[in-house]
Every structure is written in C-alpha cells, then in structure tokens.
Amino acid sequence: MAMLKKSAIWIAFAVTLVGMPQIFDSILAISILNQMAIAIVFALSYNMLLGQGGMLSFGHAVYFGLGGFLSVHALILIEFETMVFSILWIPLIGGLFGLLAGLFIGSFSTRKAGTVFAMISLGIGELIAASSLIFSSFFGGEAGISGDRTFGPTFFGVDFTQNIDIYYVATFWVFLATLFMYLFTQTPAGRMANAVRDNPERAEFIGYSARKVRFISFCASGLFAGVAGGLFALNYEFITEENLNAATSGRVLLMAYIGGLGYFIGPIIGAVILTLMNSLLSNYSELWMLYLGIMFLLTVMFLPRGFAGFIMMHQVAWVRGTLTLLIKPYIITGVPAILFSLTAILLIEMSHTEDEIFHFLGMALNTSSSVTWVVALILSGGTFFATRKSLGQLNEAWESANAISKDEQT
Amino acid sequence: MLEVFIFATLNGLVTGLLLFMLASGLTLIFSMMGVLNFAHASFYMLGAYVAYSISLYFGFWTGLIVAPLIVGLLGALIERYGLRRVHQSGHVAELVFTFGLAFLIEEAVQFFWGRDTKNYQTPDLLDFPLFTLFGQEFSAYRGFMMTISIGIFIALYYVLTKSRVGIIIQAAITHPQTVANLGHNVPLIFMGVFGVGTALAGLAGVIAGPVLTTFPGMATVLGSIVFVIVVIGGLGSLAGAFIASLMIGLLQSYAIASDVGMPDLLNLLGISFARDHPLNDLWTINLPQIAPVLPFLLLVLVLIFRPTGLLGKREE
DSSP, rough: OOOHHHHHHHHHHHHHHHHHHHHHHHHHHHHHHHHHHHHHHHHHHHHHIIIIIIOOOOOOOHHHHHHHHHHHHHHHHTTSSSSSGGGGGGGHHHHHHHHHHHHHHHHHHOOOOOHHHHHHHHHHHHHHHHHHHHHHHHHHGGGOEEOOOOOOOOOOTBBSSSSHHHHHHHHHHHHHHHHHHHHHHSSHHHHHHHHHHHHHHHHTTTTHHHHHHHHHHHHHHHHHHHHHHHHHHHHSEEEOOGGHHHHHHHHHHHHHHHOTTOOOOOOOHHHHHHHHIIIIIIITTTTTTHHHHHHHHHHHHHHHHHOOOOOOOTHHHHHHHHHHHHHHHHHHHHHHHHHHHHHHHHHHHHHHOOOOOEEEEEEETTTTTTHHHHHHHHHHHHHHHHHHHHHHHHHHHHHEEEEHHHHOOO | OHHHHOOOHHHHHHHHHHHHHHHHHHHHHHHSSSOOTTTTHHHHHHHHHHHHHHHHHHHHHHHHHHHHHHHHHHHHIIIIIIIHHGGOOOHHHHHEEEEEHHHHHHHHHHHOOOOOOOOOOGGGGGGGGGEEEETTTEEEEHHHHHHHHHHHHHHHHHHHSSSHHHHHHHHHHHHHHHHHTOOOOOOHHHHHHHHHHHHHHHHHHHHHHHOOOOOOTTHHHHHHHHHHHHHOOTTTHHHHHHHHHHHHHHHHHHHHHHOHHHHHHHHTTTTOOTOOOOHHHHOBBBBBHHTHHHHHHHHHHHHHHOTTTTTTOOOO
C-alpha cells in the first residue's frame, strides 16, 4: 500500500513535468520552465549537502559551473565532430565532471563540518572563480565559452533547435536525478548522512567514519550539481565565470533555504518560487532583489524550516482533523498582513520611482502630493499594528488545534 | 628595485592595517557568539556610504565620528531583534542569517544611494604628500589611515585585557552562565560587542571609502578576504588577526608589484613550451595575475593543515 502511494507520487510528478508545457506553452513560459528544471536539480543537490548532510557550503556553484563548462566543451567537440554522440547525454558528462571535482575537493574538505567546512567551501569557490579568469583557454575569460546544441545525431528526428525540445530532455534528467536523489536518502549512506549531521560523535561510536559519510554525500551532491550544470549548458548554449562564482552559490543557498531544508520537497518549492520571482517579478520592479533579500531574512527568522516546513507544521492538525479550526484565524491575521506587505511595497516603490504618477494595482497615485504619502504611511502603520494584534488569536487557535486532549493522552 | 620594494611595503601595510580594522570586529564577534558575521563587510560599506552622505552637509570629520556610531547602533539593533531570535535555531541558521543580511544590505545600499560610484573625497586638511621618496609621493591620508588602525589595535587590546569591561567580556566569552549569575547582563554585553564590532567595520569604511572608492560592490571586494584573515589568524584571536592582516596585505602588495612569473621559472629550469601547448595559460602565468587568488589558496591550505590558524585555540 505504501509502495503504491509512493509510486503514485512519482507518477504524478512525471505527469506534471510532461504536462506543464501543454498548459503554459508560450515562449516565455517554456524558457521559465527550463530555468526551473535546472534550478530544481541544482537546489536538490545543495540540499543533499546542507539539508541531509549538515554541510553549509558557500561554493556549491563550483560543481555546477565546472559541469557546465565541460558540457559546453563537449558541445564544441560534437560540433567539430571530434566526438559523435547525441547531446542527450551532455548532462551526464557534466555530472561526471562534477563528481570528479567532488572526489578531489571532498577528499580534503569533508574532514570537518560546521564553520571549517563552510570556510573551505568559500575559499575553494573564490579560488576556482578567480582561476577561471586566468585560465582563459578552458574558461574563456570574462566572455565565457559558447557552443551549439544543434549538431550531433538527432534523436528520432528531433534536432533540438527549439527550447521545448530541451525542456523534454531536461524533464527526463530532472525526473531521473530527482528519483536518484530521493533513493539516495533511503540508502544506508543517506541515512547515515542524517545521523552524522545530527550527532557526528555518536555516529563514530557505532562504527561509522563521519568523514567517509560526509565524503559520500559530498561526491553525490557534486554529481547532481554537475548534471544541473550540463542542463544549463544545453539550455543556454554558453557559460561564463558568473555561473561558478559566489553569486550563484548564494542563489542556490537561498533557494534551498526558502524552500525548506531537510524536507525532500523543500528545495523544489524554493527553486520554483525563486525562478518565478527572478523571471516574472523582475519585469515589474527593478527592486525585486531587495524584496528577495527581505523575504529571505524573514524566512530565516520566522520560518527556519522554510515553506516546506511551514506546510509540514500542519501535519498534526491535519491528522487530527482540526485544520478547519485554523482557517478563520489565518484569515484574520492574513488579510492585514497582506495589506501591510502591499502598502510597504507601495512605499518602497514610490520612494524609488521618478515618475510623477505611479501606477499601483490599477490605481494612479500622485507621488508629489503629500496626501498620497500620509495615507500610505497611515495605512501601512495601521495594518502593521493590526497584524501584530491578531497574532495572539492565531497563537491561541494554533494551540487548541494542536493540543492533545485528555482522552487522547490515555 | 628598492623603491618598488619600499612602496610595495608601504602599500601593503596600509591595506593590511585597513583589513585589520575589519578583522578585529569580526574576530571579536566570533569569539563571543561563535558565529562568523558574513555581513561584516556590508557594515563597512554602510559606514562609507553614511559618512559620504554626512560629509556632503557637515564635512568629512563629522562623518568620521557620526557614521561609525550610526552603523554600530544599527548593528546592535540587528543583533537584538534579528540575530538573537535566530540564535535558537543553531549556528547554521545564524550563519545563513548574516549571509542574507549581507545580500539585503547590498540591495538596500543600491536602493538608497543608487548603483553609481560616489564621489567621496579625502578631506582637504589631509590633501598633501606626507613625504616624497624616490620621486613618489606618500599621501598624508594614507598615514592618517595607518595611525587610526594602529590606534584601534592598541585601544582594543588595552580595553580587552586591562579594563573591567574587557575582563567581563572575556569572562562572558568562556563562562556566560557564571557571569550572568554574578549579576551581569550577558545578552546586553553580546549586543554591545556586536555594536562595537560593526562600528569598527563602519569606521574602516569611513576612512577607506575615499581611497578604495565608494560603490555598491565594495563589500564583496573585501568580504571574503576578511574571512581569510580571521581564519588564518586563528578564530577569536585579536593578535592573530593583526599578524594575518599585515601578512595578507603585504603578500598581495608584493605579488602585484613583482613582475616574475612562470616564464622566468621555466627559463631558469631551461624548459620551454610551444605557444599552442594546451596548458599555455599555465606556462605564461605571472604573479600579479594570481595575486587575488593567493589569500584563498592560503586559506584552504591553512584550513587543511592547521585548522586552528596561527594563534587560535578553539578546536570545534
């Protein structure tokens, strides 16, 4: 039964992946879907390190980037017919190179977790990013390197000129990578990774080398980051130093954290949210990075387990059937909270814009009149106060929905 | 040759002492809270920007005093309302929080001050050459930077080891509960140390802003180097941070000033490679080129072979 339920989830996942371009079929949507596919594999591979293995890395883009660079080189080799194989296998090449880099770097960096590991990863990240600008015959310097995916043997007549073709290639690899990464968590190595994360000393006492366990997770994570890099190479057909530097490493940390560490589905949620913000929000506001930063800090402070953790918090209430008790309190807190966010965004945007008339949610606001400002300030202050006031009743409702009644205890 | 060496040394000392101002606050915060403040260089950037804005209205000297205070106050508030809350979720969450803070501060700076470089100038009072050596001038402002940094090192060392406050702080680092039982407000001490640490970073920003240019990327430029220093010096060790700062400053300065490279080494060994050799980049590399990489190479080597750093005690 459990087996059936699990395979049902995987079938649903596959159907969603394949079905998405049927629903969202514009060129923009396909390009966003491709970005999502890359981000999902990358974020999941990061979660293997931080969420499952407890290793905070500030240089995970190294494996993504190296995989991507080798993939573009493979594309070039195919183009000049030095090698002949379908570009379908490019992500595998990226993955193998990521694994190779992981094997080498992991051999000395996984001795310790915690701050030491974080610092080594930062150092390696900076080292590789800076070296990539020096060794320009492989990395192409500032401009990066580019290839062409339309060469090589076709796959049942598909020549990969369209983005949608790449989407289906990506779908195949995303599904495979996700499946293997999930299966990894179920293996003894994956289980021990959790044990070492929680208490390395205990794990050592029952006979496991914490270092070896970390090393295995690290290499596997490098492999899948490389696969993501290969997908990136296929989708964009070029890659630059930017794809292996600290900014990319930071972005994957944000994705995994906002989505929710420790939950398998967390990074997937994070990847989807961040890609959407990246591609849609940036059309509306040039300040979207500022909002992203605020959102990230709020997540770290109030939802330490991310969005997935927030959803999973309701499991108890769900099982007990008390979830309905929470609907009303959520609305009471949610409405002023949303209003506050909107007015706060309005204030930020108004102080940033240079236009006389600012359009916001279908309203045309005069930014030079002080009335607009006073009203907006009062609104944001009032809604903030209302949100704070309403937290008490939400807390109470939460307690009563999750409280274990007397007869349940016995 | 000698003049190159002397100027490289002077420049290295200026950079090293500037780096020390950042590293001192960072290492102090680490020894208290056990967390590396990723946003430390961002406070440095904030210091430069705030001082720039103040200097437009009240001149450089007001900015020099007021800007670090504002930055320190902001740091204390962030500790009180942000970091303290995250502390419950563990070290990784704290590190991630400061990482997010660095991200947010960079965006906020662009929001308030824009993306372009600010024309933040050295004060007229210090706009003269301190001395001229081999026809090259050494500006008074650089001398001023060095004086301030050395002053801070002495003051900090004195306060931490000799004064009553310093002794309470040192005790709170190792035995927070005992110190609390003696009636001291430990969370307040933590907040104060965080405030002072960020104020020091702000001060570094104020005096570095005019020389190293004030732009939104200035935190990223120094951010990771400061980590390198703190780790190499030994986490939590002030003297170690001082030595490591000078070391890194001089190392980079010498590497940039030198003109030796792989071709010289190959000539010495009597080996030569064709220009189209696949590793041509490696055979033509020279020291100034790899100067930015050296600190990180050192970081990785130190972490592998001596994770406690030069003078560090703390072994996790």
